[in-house]
Amino acid sequence: xMLRNLFKPTDNKWQPIINQLEAAIGKDGxxxxxxxxxxxxxxxxxSYRQRPALVVLPRTTEQVAAAVKICHDNDxxxxxxxxxxxxxxxxxxxxxxxxxxTARMKQxxxxxxxxHRITVQPGIINNWVTQAVSGAGFYYxxxxxxxxxxxxxxxxxxNSGGVHCLKYGVTTNHVIGLKLVIPDxxxxxxxxxxxxxxxxxxxGLFVGSEGTLGIxxxxxxxxxxxxxxxxxxxxxxxxxxxxxxxxxxxxSAGIIPAGMEIMDNLSINAVEDVVATGCYPRDAEAILLVxxxxxxxxxxxxxxxxxxxxxxxxSRNLTSANDAExxxxxxxxxxxxxAAAGHISVNYFVQDGVIPRTKLVSVLKEINRxxxxxxxxxxxxxxxxxxNLHPLILYDNSVPGEFEEVEKLGGEILKLCxxxxxxxxxxxxxxxxxxxxxxxxxxxxxxxTMGYVRNAFNHKGLANPGKMFPTPRTCxxxxxxxxxxxxxxAELF
Amino acid sequence: xMLRNLFKPTDNKWQPIINQLEAAIGKDGxxxxxxxxxxxxxxxxxSYRQRPALVVLPRTTEQVAAAVKICHDNDxxxxxxxxxxxxxxxxxxxxxxxxxxTARMKQxxxxxxxxHRITVQPGIINNWVTQAVSGAGFYYxxxxxxxxxxxxxxxxxxNSGGVHCLKYGVTTNHVIGLKLVIPDxxxxxxxxxxxxxxxxxxxGLFVGSEGTLGIxxxxxxxxxxxxxxxxxxxxxxxxxxxxxxxxxxxxSAGIIPAGMEIMDNLSINAVEDVVATGCYPRDAEAILLVxxxxxxxxxxxxxxxxxxxxxxxxSRNLTSANDAExxxxxxxxxxxxxAAAGHISVNYFVQDGVIPRTKLVSVLKEINRxxxxxxxxxxxxxxxxxxNLHPLILYDNSVPGEFEEVEKLGGEILKLCxxxxxxxxxxxxxxxxxxxxxxxxxxxxxxxTMGYVRNAFNHKGLANPGKMFPTPRTCxxxxxxxxxxxxxxAELF
Numbered sequence: 001x002m003l004r005n006l007f008k009p010t011d012n013k014w015q016p017i018i019n020q021l022e023a024a025i026g027k028d029g030x031x032x033x034x035x036x037x038x039x040x041x042x043x044x045x046x047s048y049r050q051r052p053a054l055v056v057l058p059r060t061t062e063q064v065a066a067a068v069k070i071c072h073d074n075d076x077x078x079x080x081x082x083x084x085x086x087x088x089x090x091x092x093x094x095x096x097x098x099x100x101x102t103a104r105m106k107q108x109x110x111x112x113x114x115x116h117r118i119t120v121q122p123g124i125i126n127n128w129v130t131q132a133v134s135g136a137g138f139y140y141x142x143x144x145x146x147x148x149x150x151x152x153x154x155x156x157x158x159n160s161g162g163v164h165c166l167k168y169g170v171t172t173n174h175v176i177g178l179k180l181v182i183p184d185x186x187x188x189x190x191x192x193x194x195x196x197x198x199x200x201x202x203x204g205l206f207v208g209s210e211g212t213l214g215i216x217x218x219x220x221x222x223x224x225x226x227x228x229x230x231x232x233x234x235x236x237x238x239x240x241x242x243x244x245x246x247x248x249x250x251x252s253a254g255i256i257p258a259g260m261e262i263m264d265n266l267s268i269n270a271v272e273d274v275v276a277t278g279c280y281p282r283d284a285e286a287i288l289l290v291x292x293x294x295x296x297x298x299x300x301x302x303x304x305x306x307x308x309x310x311x312x313x314x315s316r317n318l319t320s321a322n323d324a325e326x327x328x329x330x331x332x333x334x335x336x337x338x339a340a341a342g343h344i345s346v347n348y349f350v351q352d353g354v355i356p357r358t359k360l361v362s363v364l365k366e367i368n369r370x371x372x373x374x375x376x377x378x379x380x381x382x383x384x385x386x387x388n389l390h391p392l393i394l395y396d397n398s399v400p401g402e403f404e405e406v407e408k409l410g411g412e413i414l415k416l417c418x419x420x421x422x423x424x425x426x427x428x429x430x431x432x433x434x435x436x437x438x439x440x441x442x443x444x445x446x447x448x449t450m451g452y453v454r455n456a457f458n459h460k461g462l463a464n465p466g467k468m469f470p471t472p473r474t475c476x477x478x479x480x481x482x483x484x485x486x487x488x489x490a491e492l493f
Numbered sequence: 494x495m496l497r498n499l500f501k502p503t504d505n506k507w508q509p510i511i512n513q514l515e516a517a518i519g520k521d522g523x524x525x526x527x528x529x530x531x532x533x534x535x536x537x538x539x540s541y542r543q544r545p546a547l548v549v550l551p552r553t554t555e556q557v558a559a560a561v562k563i564c565h566d567n568d569x570x571x572x573x574x575x576x577x578x579x580x581x582x583x584x585x586x587x588x589x590x591x592x593x594x595t596a597r598m599k600q601x602x603x604x605x606x607x608x609h610r611i612t613v614q615p616g617i618i619n620n621w622v623t624q625a626v627s628g629a630g631f632y633y634x635x636x637x638x639x640x641x642x643x644x645x646x647x648x649x650x651x652n653s654g655g656v657h658c659l660k661y662g663v664t665t666n667h668v669i670g671l672k673l674v675i676p677d678x679x680x681x682x683x684x685x686x687x688x689x690x691x692x693x694x695x696x697g698l699f700v701g702s703e704g705t706l707g708i709x710x711x712x713x714x715x716x717x718x719x720x721x722x723x724x725x726x727x728x729x730x731x732x733x734x735x736x737x738x739x740x741x742x743x744x745s746a747g748i749i750p751a752g753m754e755i756m757d758n759l760s761i762n763a764v765e766d767v768v769a770t771g772c773y774p775r776d777a778e779a780i781l782l783v784x785x786x787x788x789x790x791x792x793x794x795x796x797x798x799x800x801x802x803x804x805x806x807x808s809r810n811l812t813s814a815n816d817a818e819x820x821x822x823x824x825x826x827x828x829x830x831x832a833a834a835g836h837i838s839v840n841y842f843v844q845d846g847v848i849p850r851t852k853l854v855s856v857l858k859e860i861n862r863x864x865x866x867x868x869x870x871x872x873x874x875x876x877x878x879x880x881n882l883h884p885l886i887l888y889d890n891s892v893p894g895e896f897e898e899v900e901k902l903g904g905e906i907l908k909l910c911x912x913x914x915x916x917x918x919x920x921x922x923x924x925x926x927x928x929x930x931x932x933x934x935x936x937x938x939x940x941x942t943m944g945y946v947r948n949a950f951n952h953k954g955l956a957n958p959g960k961m962f963p964t965p966r967t968c969x970x971x972x973x974x975x976x977x978x979x980x981x982x983a984e985l986f
Binding site: 114115137159161170172173182186187188189190192193194195196197198199200201202204205207208209225226227228248252254294295296297298300301302354355356357358386387388421422423424425426427429430434438441442443445446447449450452453454455456457468 | 607608630652654663665666675679680681682683685686687688689690691692693694695697698700701702718719720721745747787788789790791793794795847848849850851879880881914915916917918919920922923927931934935936938939940942943945946947948949950961
């Protein structure tokens with residue numbers, strides 16, 4: 001009976017592989033039962049599913065290296081997976097692959113407060129880092145909305161952002177060094193214990209490479225001193241334009257808030273329906289959340305100036321909070337915005353595009369136009385300070401054709417972003433979701449150059465194949481529909 | 494008569510090359526006379542010289558691409574050169590090479606104040622960037638000591654730092670996008686007009702790659718708002734240890750100054766001898782210069798706290814300045830420190846190593862020990878905030894053997910830095926000066942991986958060959974002397 005549940009399709013090939021993997025990682029570290037493999041069929045981009053051939057759960061660098069080497073020697077594609085919360089299908093398995101999951105790599109390896117750094121295994125959850133050092137007056141800055149469930153390894157792969165990245169930058173600005181298993185199974189160290197290292201910046205190259213260059217097994221992160229004072233300001237506006245003008249005003253006044261977020265009326269009402277913060281006025285066309293941090297005098301002065309700028313831009317009400325409890329309450333709705341969209345609509349499709357901050361208002365108008373034309377409601381929540389938009393397209397997957405229409409609408413929004421001088425992705429990554437759109441931004445020579453770099457690490461193409469870069473096989477249809485420039489050459493990646 | 498001065502050694506090979514280069518760049522853009530080539534025999538690391546076969550002076554991306562393509566097609570090595578102020582021999586010609594000099598590429602291509610960015614050609618001098626935008630209330634942060642003569646292209650190649658990089662980071666943190674000519678003569682765009690871009694971070698990879706991956710022909714830089722208030726604090730201390738403890742105290746108080754520099758007694762007296770600032774007490778064992786910037790209230794509060802911390806650490810006198818004129822006076826000695834070393838000694842050898850900030854005092858003690866043992870005076874000037882040391886070893890090149898001894902001493906200092914958990918170079922680069930020391934920091938697999946990346950761009954090895962990475966040919970002697978781990982394999986790069 002038990003045998004029926006084992007992964008069998010090509011047993012002749014797999015049995016020796018399974019033996020080798022079990023010898024390296026232990027029997028309990030190799031998942032092969034169909035029903036257990038189900039969990040791993042997709043990541044946060046749940047619209048695509050693919051069962052892996054096997055899942056391995058290593059605990060150490062050596063075990064990861066062994067698994068990768070076995071794949072390399074046997075020409076088996078492999079995909080790395082952290083907590084599986086990614087939104088671009090970066091951890092989506094490919095056919096007949098080994099999925100290397102870091103869920104058991106949850107050790108904090110070193111805390112060096114004097115030098116403001118911490119070294120962790122990749123399976124550590126994002127906000128555990130802050131928890132580990134907050135008692136000593138430190139924190140880890142990048143804070144994706146999923147920070148209570150997403151892992152550092154996934155953050156490194158996707159170069160994750162968050163609401164506090166306006167002042168402090170995204171993941172790449174906080175990774176000092178990495179221990180990596182590259183696709184031939186070798187272990188290399190890139191970066192180090194100090195920020196500036198000679199040689200090529202392979203740390204920076206690896207962060208955001210979405211599992212195509214290898215797998216990080218140790219991550220050294222920069223931690224920051226907890227600011228003396230933190231203040232959140234909530235302002236409501238009669239129009240998105242006014243909120244956008246306030247953002248421009250704050251930036252040009254030379255104030256750099258820790259974060260600066262806008263939510264539109266639809267999002268405001270969605271979160272009030274679901275989490276009932278009681279702080280977000282339901283009749284406001286937009287709210288702006290600004291977080292300031294620093295010395296007490298600096299925060300107080302910043303708050304005064306921001307209040308002035310908001311008022312000049314027609315803000316009706318201003319609330320602010322310095323104590324942790326009220327600050328969390330003000331942030332609660334923003335942090336719950338995606339989940340709330342899931343409550344007011346059967347399904348939602350979240351887009352992640354970037355535009356120059358100065359184009360906020362004009363691009364949002366265009367998104368509204370697309371919403372009206374298509375008949376799909378779009379809720380807007382975004383990192384206004386860095387122009388990172390997160391339009392949430394509301395739809396119903398059970399209605400035939402809606403998903404396809406919404407996917408197309410998402411593509412049109414991306415096109416708007418790129419045409420405004422922006423980018424396909426701010427923080428969710430390209431993965432298998434947006435690889436066909438890469439030619440929006442990069443010409444053939446640009447993509448070829450990235451391909452050379454990929455091949456330098458991953459010359460057999462076994463590490464996360466088909467992700468991040470367009471392939472004629474997967475992107476042919478999009479190209480034929482005229483949505484992107486067709487790829488002429490043979491499969492580049 | 495004129496013909497005698499033309500570059501002739503291998504005329505048969507060169508004449509068609511010269512014809513092609515002249516057709517692409519114009520006759521006045523190709524330098525071939527021996528006496529004109531003299532200027533280009535070395536960069537700021539004047540201890541090594543090599544005459545290039547030819548020098549070309551392109552004005553546009555197309556001309557650079559044409560020159561690179563001609564080299565590529567004819568298997569001619571080439572070296573890029575900015576203003577030639579580099580201190581690690583990155584722009585040192587190699588035998589029979591074409592030197593591509595960006596001195597005529599001095600156009601500002603675009604200023605976009607709204608989005609805080611500027612696009613320039615690589616020949617633009619560092620402080621021209623600030624001059625171009627200061628009227629509008631902006632500045633460019635990285636400020637190497639050579640900022641009035643060094644060029645942005647060279648800054649990009651070497652990932653230059655400066656005294657203001659503690660708070661704002663080095664060049665790589667300020668380059669948003671690049672137009673590049675890669676070694677096969679193709680032109681690619683990396684990065685873009687916004688900071689976060691999908692795909693591999695090739696911008697970050699290129700910055701600091703020391704001319705081995707291609708040549709930047711357009712550079713888009715982030716510019717910052719001029720701070721509302723700036724204040725420089727000068728404190729003197731009875732010992733280096735006290736100054737080091739003050740630095741540690743400031744950092745652990747959560748204050749991040751724009752810059753934080755220490756000079757020792759020998760440096761203080763050297764600069765007072767030469768530029769007579771009148772501000773640096775000659776009897777102090779060390780001075781600490783701290784620059785604070787930000788909102789007025791923030792700077793005032795920071796200054797108060799820094800004064801307290803300095804006093805707690807036995808500082809005798811504190812001076813501070815808010816107005817630009819006095820601030821410049823306080824900085825003047827620090828900025829002139831290298832030049833001053835050249836006045837108190839016939840020659841000096843500047844080293845550039847990094848250590849974790851917490852090891853400042855112990856490493857400086859070791860440097861002192863080396864100085865006493867060797868009999869060479871060493872003046873210490875350093876970016877204390879980020880642990881970037883610049884020991885200046887004073888010697889006399891006309892005394893046979895001194896240069897060799899001093900070079901060896903420099904190597905021992907580097908070894909100290911690496912053993913303390915630091916790095917071979919903070920901001921001057923590896924070039925041809927330190928490539929033999931790379932195995933101090935990187936094992937064979939690490940270096941091999943960098944080699945793969947290099948080959949991805951530079952598969953013929955024509956772009957700046959022999960730089961940055963050790964080769965058995967050039968590094969054999971050092972290895973045989975037991976100074977570094979010998980390189981076993983055939984020439985890697």
